[in-house]
Amino acid sequence: MGKGAKSPNEFEIIARYFAPLAAREPGALGLLDDAAVLAISADRKLVITTDTLVEGIHFMGDDPPESLAGKLLAVNLSDLAAMGSEPFAYTLSLALPKAWSPQRLEDWLSGFCAGLRKAQEQPGVTLVGGDTVGTPGPLCLTATALGTAEPGRELLRSGALPGDVVYLSGTLGDAALGLRVLRNQLPGVDPTDGEALIRRYRMPEPRVALGLRLAGIAHGVADVSDGLVADLSHICSASGVLATIHTDWLPLSKATVDVLARDPTLLASVLAGGDDYELVFTAAPEASVDIGRISRDLALPLTAIGRIDAAEPGHRNQLVRVVDALGREVDVIDGGFRHF
Amino acid sequence: MGKGAKSPNEFEIIARYFAPLAAREPGALGLLDDAAVLAISADRKLVITTDTLVEGIHFMGDDPPESLAGKLLAVNLSDLAAMGSEPFAYTLSLALPKAWSPQRLEDWLSGFCAGLRKAQEQPGVTLVGGDTVGTPGPLCLTATALGTAEPGRELLRSGALPGDVVYLSGTLGDAALGLRVLRNQLPGVDPTDGEALIRRYRMPEPRVALGLRLAGIAHGVADVSDGLVADLSHICSASGVLATIHTDWLPLSKATVDVLARDPTLLASVLAGGDDYELVFTAAPEASVDIGRISRDLALPLTAIGRIDAAEPGHRNQLVRVVDALGREVDVIDGGFRHF
Numbered sequence: 001m002g003k004g005a006k007s008p009n010e011f012e013i014i015a016r017y018f019a020p021l022a023a024r025e026p027g028a029l030g031l032l033d034d035a036a037v038l039a040i041s042a043d044r045k046l047v048i049t050t051d052t053l054v055e056g057i058h059f060m061g062d063d064p065p066e067s068l069a070g071k072l073l074a075v076n077l078s079d080l081a082a083m084g085s086e087p088f089a090y091t092l093s094l095a096l097p098k099a100w101s102p103q104r105l106e107d108w109l110s111g112f113c114a115g116l117r118k119a120q121e122q123p124g125v126t127l128v129g130g131d132t133v134g135t136p137g138p139l140c141l142t143a144t145a146l147g148t149a150e151p152g153r154e155l156l157r158s159g160a161l162p163g164d165v166v167y168l169s170g171t172l173g174d175a176a177l178g179l180r181v182l183r184n185q186l187p188g189v190d191p192t193d194g195e196a197l198i199r200r201y202r203m204p205e206p207r208v209a210l211g212l213r214l215a216g217i218a219h220g221v222a223d224v225s226d227g228l229v230a231d232l233s234h235i236c237s238a239s240g241v242l243a244t245i246h247t248d249w250l251p252l253s254k255a256t257v258d259v260l261a262r263d264p265t266l267l268a269s270v271l272a273g274g275d276d277y278e279l280v281f282t283a284a285p286e287a288s289v290d291i292g293r294i295s296r297d298l299a300l301p302l303t304a305i306g307r308i309d310a311a312e313p314g315h316r317n318q319l320v321r322v323v324d325a326l327g328r329e330v331d332v333i334d335g336g337f338r339h340f
Numbered sequence: 341m342g343k344g345a346k347s348p349n350e351f352e353i354i355a356r357y358f359a360p361l362a363a364r365e366p367g368a369l370g371l372l373d374d375a376a377v378l379a380i381s382a383d384r385k386l387v388i389t390t391d392t393l394v395e396g397i398h399f400m401g402d403d404p405p406e407s408l409a410g411k412l413l414a415v416n417l418s419d420l421a422a423m424g425s426e427p428f429a430y431t432l433s434l435a436l437p438k439a440w441s442p443q444r445l446e447d448w449l450s451g452f453c454a455g456l457r458k459a460q461e462q463p464g465v466t467l468v469g470g471d472t473v474g475t476p477g478p479l480c481l482t483a484t485a486l487g488t489a490e491p492g493r494e495l496l497r498s499g500a501l502p503g504d505v506v507y508l509s510g511t512l513g514d515a516a517l518g519l520r521v522l523r524n525q526l527p528g529v530d531p532t533d534g535e536a537l538i539r540r541y542r543m544p545e546p547r548v549a550l551g552l553r554l555a556g557i558a559h560g561v562a563d564v565s566d567g568l569v570a571d572l573s574h575i576c577s578a579s580g581v582l583a584t585i586h587t588d589w590l591p592l593s594k595a596t597v598d599v600l601a602r603d604p605t606l607l608a609s610v611l612a613g614g615d616d617y618e619l620v621f622t623a624a625p626e627a628s629v630d631i632g633r634i635s636r637d638l639a640l641p642l643t644a645i646g647r648i649d650a651a652e653p654g655h656r657n658q659l660v661r662v663v664d665a666l667g668r669e670v671d672v673i674d675g676g677f678r679h680f
Binding site for chain 1: 346347348350353354356357358360361362364365367368371375376378380381382383384386388389390391392394396397398429431432433434435438440442445446449450452453456457460466467468469470471472473474475476477478480482484486488
């Protein structure tokens with residue numbers, strides 16, 4: 001590349017450099033899905049994913065270690081949820097700043113491990129290994145989560161079909177707005193709303209139970225980590241289809257509705273911001289009764305937000321169309337999606 | 341802890357903070373072994389380990405990316421080798437400096453992936469997943485390696501028995517001296533010797549084939565990553581035994597013999613320096629014929645370097661005694677073993 005050239009984004013890096021190293025293993029899914037699905041015995045598949053959080057990029061230095069632990073585990077378990085996998089174990093790799101005093105190190109470790117203990121409980125996962133090293137740089141946290149899936153029951157990004165309805169779990173955009181509250185970019189926000197949004201940013205809930213229920217029902221599934229438009233684009237790209245979503249169908253929390261009432265332009269953050277860790281999935285229209293039952297059983301809203309269409313030539317650059325209540329196309333800028 | 345208190349070392353951190361989070365899973369082995377061994381189907385166990393390398397701590401900024409890739413994979417595969425496990429896959433998490441230019445990023449990724457391609461080949465492992473993020477800090481590389489083992493055939497640190505012979509594969513201390521060459525701490529070293537030592541530091545060979553052959557023969561096994569004395573201490577601690585090793589029995593390369601001839605005090609680095617990634621293991625004296633055969637089959641020296649004795653009260657602080665050719669005890673300072 002020439003001088004002044006743009007750095008390749010994460011997806012270009014994967015395609016160009018890493019996918020060839022995974023070519024021998026079909027279960028690696030070309031490194032394009034939320035996790036790998038490896039056939040290691042006749043009756044179970046192993047599902048594995050890894051995610052790293054870096055201070056100054058994915059979290060702030062003053063984020064409480066308890067919620068960081070919860071978030072690190074949640075982002076990994078969310079990937080397993082998106083594969084319809086039952087999580088059972090995880091490993092940790094922690095690079096801890098050498099500049100920390102012994103007191104700060106012990107305080108941080110106490111808080112972090114208390115957060116892990118809490119976050120382990122409900123999904124029923126256990127720490128099974130790890131590495132702890134010093135770093136001259138910022139805190140850098142990696143977890144690798146392991147789950148199992150019954151052969152043939154795993155959920156992939158690549159199964160979406162024309163005619164499918166697009167569903168989203170929970171509510172959209174709270175995490176992106178929570179981050180703005182933390183950065184003092186939403187002055188005048190109602191304090192109760194602000195706290196609710198921050199909580200959703202700091203303590204995402206991986207939709208493990210939902211993922212397990214979607215086997216046999218959902219066609220294409222991803223978790224919302226990079227942002228709804230980006231993650232739904234991944235489903236469309238893997239499935240060779242297009243999606244249209246309707247802004248007036250989107251499930252929004254009271255806090256997000258309040259914020260958008262004051263500043264409607266923040267809708268772009270809601271659509272493109274990541275970190276919600278909800279599941280976006282497609283299913284046939286006939287599945288609506290089953291999906292309604294799952295929603296009631298889990299006490300989790302599952303909202304139809306759009307539909308899937310067959311891909312047409314010339315649409316490769318815009319896999320997801322966003323339209324408002326009047327059917328007008330909403331412009332979502334591509335630049336805001338990526339962490340890298 | 342009070343002001344000026346010492347930071348806990350990696351083993352204290354594991355015992356105090358992380359082991360309780362692993363208590364429910366017996367296969368986590370209390371986070372004290374080289375890897376976890378998880379029962380996930382009737383006929384195979386899953387063996388998993390993770391290791392992180394940080395620029396400025398575990399490697400230098402100008403280390404070639406090809407050899408870094410080899411080293412990252414090797415340190416993880418070495419842990420699997422020490423469990424008698426057959427590796428099959430790995431995941432990567434890379435935190436890449438945001439300060440790098442696009443050109444530098446692409447050059448680094450090209451070199452790193454070429455190194456991975458080479459390092460994957462012989463052990464027959466495949467990349468199956470990963471995460472690539474930017475960091476405001478130094479390069480931070482994590483790999484998680486997966487292997488399988490037949491139930492009952494896994495090698496543990498905890499099996500050493502009084503009367504066992506202690507064996508070491510390959511040669512000892514080359515990596516620690518190689519690091520000294522790179523740091524210009526061995527002025528006047530013969531250039532050929534220097535290159536050989538640097539190669540051993542940069543490109544360790546995980547002893548995967550040896551680990552697979554030791555099932556049913558070796559009693560206590562670890563890889564030499566923290567240094568011979570530290571890693572043999574881990575075996576002794578897990579097994580409740582003591583070890584004595586003889587400096588004049590140690591297998592040394594020509595380059596290391598040359599360096600020690602010029603400066604005999606460097607023996608402490610050879611004994612305590614890490615990064616050799618050889619296997620240290622114990623076996624009954626009767627196993628010597630089998631071990632000789634394995635050594636010939638693999639064209640890899642397997643050298644008896646000492647013996648295991650029953651633990652006596654009062655010996656808890658010194659699990660490994662080192663004696664010279666005249667039977668005099670050699671003092672090995674404990675401070676030099678740990679990366680953290």
